[in-house]
Amino acid sequence: MQIRHAEPADYGRVIGRVNAWWGGREMAPMLPRLFFVHFEGTSYVLDDEDGQLAAFLIGFLSQTDPEEAYVHFVGVAPEHRGEGLGRRLYERFFEDARGHGRTRVRSVTSPANEESVAFHKALGFEAERVAHDYDGPGEDRVLFVKPLG
Ligand SMILES: CC(C)(COP(=O)(O)OP(=O)(O)OC[C@H]1O[C@@H](n2cnc3c(N)ncnc32)[C@H](O)[C@@H]1OP(=O)(O)O)[C@@H](O)C(=O)NCCC(=O)NCCS
Numbered sequence: 001m002q003i004r005h006a007e008p009a010d011y012g013r014v015i016g017r018v019n020a021w022w023g024g025r026e027m028a029p030m031l032p033r034l035f036f037v038h039f040e041g042t043s044y045v046l047d048d049e050d051g052q053l054a055a056f057l058i059g060f061l062s063q064t065d066p067e068e069a070y071v072h073f074v075g076v077a078p079e080h081r082g083e084g085l086g087r088r089l090y091e092r093f094f095e096d097a098r099g100h101g102r103t104r105v106r107s108v109t110s111p112a113n114e115e116s117v118a119f120h121k122a123l124g125f126e127a128e129r130v131a132h133d134y135d136g137p138g139e140d141r142v143l144f145v146k147p148l149g
Pocket residue numbers: 021022072073074075076077080081082083084085086087088109113114115116118119120122123
Protein backbone atom coordinates (compact mmCIF):
# COMPACT_ATOMS: atom_id res chain seq x y z
CA MET A 1 0.00 0.00 0.00
CA GLN A 2 1.36 3.37 -1.04
CA ILE A 3 0.87 6.52 0.98
CA ARG A 4 -0.42 9.47 -1.04
CA HIS A 5 -1.57 12.98 -0.21
CA ALA A 6 -5.22 13.40 0.74
CA GLU A 7 -7.34 15.31 -1.78
CA PRO A 8 -10.75 17.00 -1.58
CA ALA A 9 -12.15 13.98 -3.49
CA ASP A 10 -11.22 11.78 -0.50
CA TYR A 11 -13.45 13.71 1.87
CA GLY A 12 -16.62 11.70 1.25
CA ARG A 13 -14.77 8.39 1.63
CA VAL A 14 -13.26 9.43 4.94
CA ILE A 15 -16.15 11.22 6.59
CA GLY A 16 -18.50 8.29 5.99
CA ARG A 17 -16.27 6.04 8.09
CA VAL A 18 -15.06 8.26 10.90
CA ASN A 19 -17.81 7.65 13.46
CA ALA A 20 -17.69 3.87 12.94
CA TRP A 21 -13.89 3.74 13.10
CA TRP A 22 -14.02 5.67 16.41
CA GLY A 23 -16.34 3.06 17.91
CA GLY A 24 -19.58 4.99 17.38
CA ARG A 25 -18.35 8.30 18.84
CA GLU A 26 -19.69 11.40 17.07
CA MET A 27 -16.36 12.49 15.54
CA ALA A 28 -17.40 13.64 12.05
CA PRO A 29 -18.21 17.26 13.06
CA MET A 30 -14.56 17.68 14.11
CA LEU A 31 -13.38 16.90 10.58
CA PRO A 32 -14.88 19.38 8.10
CA ARG A 33 -13.94 19.36 4.42
CA LEU A 34 -11.58 22.30 4.87
CA PHE A 35 -8.84 19.94 6.08
CA PHE A 36 -8.91 18.18 2.69
CA VAL A 37 -8.86 21.48 0.82
CA HIS A 38 -6.28 23.54 2.71
CA PHE A 39 -3.97 20.90 4.27
CA GLU A 40 -3.38 18.46 1.40
CA GLY A 41 0.41 18.80 1.69
CA THR A 42 0.52 17.40 5.23
CA SER A 43 -2.43 14.98 5.07
CA TYR A 44 -2.29 11.45 3.71
CA VAL A 45 -4.38 8.42 2.82
CA LEU A 46 -3.66 4.74 2.28
CA ASP A 47 -5.90 2.63 0.06
CA ASP A 48 -5.89 -1.16 0.20
CA GLU A 49 -5.48 -3.53 -2.78
CA ASP A 50 -9.21 -3.26 -3.52
CA GLY A 51 -9.13 0.53 -3.57
CA GLN A 52 -10.90 0.77 -0.22
CA LEU A 53 -9.78 3.34 2.31
CA ALA A 54 -7.41 1.63 4.78
CA ALA A 55 -6.10 4.60 6.80
CA PHE A 56 -5.73 8.38 6.82
CA LEU A 57 -3.88 11.12 8.71
CA ILE A 58 -4.78 14.81 8.78
CA GLY A 59 -2.07 17.18 9.93
CA PHE A 60 -0.71 20.67 9.40
CA LEU A 61 2.22 22.97 10.08
CA SER A 62 1.54 25.40 12.92
CA GLN A 63 1.14 28.98 11.74
CA THR A 64 1.71 30.21 15.30
CA ASP A 65 4.92 28.37 16.17
CA PRO A 66 7.41 27.79 13.30
CA GLU A 67 8.97 24.93 15.30
CA GLU A 68 5.76 22.90 15.50
CA ALA A 69 3.49 20.66 13.46
CA TYR A 70 0.19 19.19 14.61
CA VAL A 71 -1.74 15.98 13.88
CA HIS A 72 -5.49 16.50 14.06
CA PHE A 73 -6.82 13.06 13.11
CA VAL A 74 -5.41 9.61 12.41
CA GLY A 75 -7.61 6.61 11.72
CA VAL A 76 -7.06 3.04 10.54
CA ALA A 77 -9.81 0.69 9.32
CA PRO A 78 -10.58 -1.88 12.03
CA GLU A 79 -9.63 -4.74 9.70
CA HIS A 80 -6.17 -3.19 9.13
CA ARG A 81 -5.24 -2.32 12.70
CA GLY A 82 -2.02 -3.70 14.12
CA GLU A 83 -0.36 -3.80 10.68
CA GLY A 84 1.78 -0.72 11.25
CA LEU A 85 -0.29 1.59 9.03
CA GLY A 86 -0.79 4.21 11.76
CA ARG A 87 2.95 4.25 12.40
CA ARG A 88 3.71 4.54 8.66
CA LEU A 89 1.41 7.53 8.30
CA TYR A 90 2.91 9.27 11.32
CA GLU A 91 6.46 8.59 10.12
CA ARG A 92 5.64 10.13 6.74
CA PHE A 93 4.22 13.16 8.56
CA PHE A 94 7.36 13.43 10.74
CA GLU A 95 9.55 13.33 7.63
CA ASP A 96 7.59 16.05 5.85
CA ALA A 97 7.38 18.20 9.01
CA ARG A 98 11.19 17.92 9.41
CA GLY A 99 11.55 18.90 5.78
CA HIS A 100 9.69 22.10 6.63
CA GLY A 101 12.07 22.82 9.52
CA ARG A 102 9.71 21.71 12.29
CA THR A 103 11.32 20.29 15.45
CA ARG A 104 8.24 19.17 17.42
CA VAL A 105 4.95 17.43 16.69
CA ARG A 106 1.91 17.87 18.88
CA SER A 107 -1.35 15.98 19.10
CA VAL A 108 -4.21 15.72 21.59
CA THR A 109 -6.55 12.87 22.43
CA SER A 110 -9.31 12.10 24.88
CA PRO A 111 -8.05 10.41 28.10
CA ALA A 112 -10.88 7.89 27.59
CA ASN A 113 -9.31 6.79 24.29
CA GLU A 114 -6.83 4.37 25.87
CA GLU A 115 -5.90 2.85 22.49
CA SER A 116 -4.91 6.24 21.15
CA VAL A 117 -2.91 7.03 24.31
CA ALA A 118 -1.02 3.71 23.99
CA PHE A 119 -0.48 4.27 20.25
CA HIS A 120 0.98 7.75 20.75
CA LYS A 121 3.30 6.55 23.51
CA ALA A 122 4.50 3.69 21.27
CA LEU A 123 5.36 6.31 18.64
CA GLY A 124 7.53 8.21 21.12
CA PHE A 125 5.10 10.92 22.19
CA GLU A 126 5.26 12.18 25.77
CA ALA A 127 1.97 12.94 27.53
CA GLU A 128 2.72 16.43 28.90
CA ARG A 129 -0.45 16.62 31.01
CA VAL A 130 -4.21 16.16 30.98
CA ALA A 131 -5.83 19.56 30.33
CA HIS A 132 -9.31 19.84 31.81
CA ASP A 133 -12.07 21.40 29.67
CA TYR A 134 -9.47 21.81 26.89
CA ASP A 135 -12.01 21.51 24.05
CA GLY A 136 -14.99 22.88 25.99
CA PRO A 137 -16.80 21.97 29.21
CA GLY A 138 -16.11 18.36 30.18
CA GLU A 139 -13.89 17.82 27.13
CA ASP A 140 -10.57 16.91 28.77
CA ARG A 141 -7.56 16.15 26.55
CA VAL A 142 -4.17 14.49 26.93
CA LEU A 143 -1.58 16.86 25.41
CA PHE A 144 1.13 14.94 23.54
CA VAL A 145 4.45 16.20 22.24
CA LYS A 146 7.26 14.48 20.37
CA PRO A 147 10.61 16.06 19.49
CA LEU A 148 11.70 15.36 15.92
CA GLY A 149 15.27 14.07 16.17
C1 LIG B 1 -4.99 4.24 17.18
C2 LIG B 1 -4.87 3.69 15.75
C3 LIG B 1 -4.70 4.87 14.78
C4 LIG B 1 -3.62 2.79 15.68
O1 LIG B 1 -3.40 2.42 14.33
P1 LIG B 1 -2.65 1.03 13.94
O2 LIG B 1 -2.35 1.08 12.49
O3 LIG B 1 -3.45 -0.12 14.45
O4 LIG B 1 -1.30 1.15 14.80
P2 LIG B 1 0.11 0.48 14.38
O5 LIG B 1 -0.13 -0.92 13.94
O6 LIG B 1 0.83 1.37 13.43
O7 LIG B 1 0.85 0.48 15.78
C5 LIG B 1 1.92 1.38 16.10
C6 LIG B 1 2.33 1.14 17.53
O8 LIG B 1 1.25 1.51 18.41
C7 LIG B 1 0.91 0.42 19.25
N1 LIG B 1 -0.54 0.34 19.35
C8 LIG B 1 -1.45 0.54 18.37
N2 LIG B 1 -2.70 0.33 18.82
C9 LIG B 1 -2.56 -0.01 20.13
C10 LIG B 1 -3.49 -0.39 21.13
N3 LIG B 1 -4.81 -0.43 20.90
N4 LIG B 1 -3.01 -0.69 22.37
C11 LIG B 1 -1.68 -0.65 22.63
N5 LIG B 1 -0.74 -0.31 21.70
C12 LIG B 1 -1.19 -0.02 20.47
C13 LIG B 1 1.40 -0.82 18.53
O9 LIG B 1 1.71 -1.86 19.44
C14 LIG B 1 2.63 -0.32 17.80
O10 LIG B 1 3.75 -0.35 18.64
P3 LIG B 1 5.18 -0.82 18.05
O11 LIG B 1 5.32 -0.19 16.69
O12 LIG B 1 6.15 -0.28 19.05
O13 LIG B 1 5.11 -2.30 17.98
C15 LIG B 1 -6.11 2.82 15.36
O14 LIG B 1 -6.34 1.87 16.38
C16 LIG B 1 -7.40 3.62 15.17
O15 LIG B 1 -7.67 4.10 14.06
N6 LIG B 1 -8.21 3.80 16.25
C17 LIG B 1 -9.48 4.53 16.17
C18 LIG B 1 -9.27 5.99 15.86
C19 LIG B 1 -8.41 6.69 16.91
O16 LIG B 1 -8.60 6.56 18.10
N7 LIG B 1 -7.41 7.50 16.40
C20 LIG B 1 -6.44 8.20 17.25
C21 LIG B 1 -6.92 9.48 17.84
S1 LIG B 1 -7.06 10.82 16.62
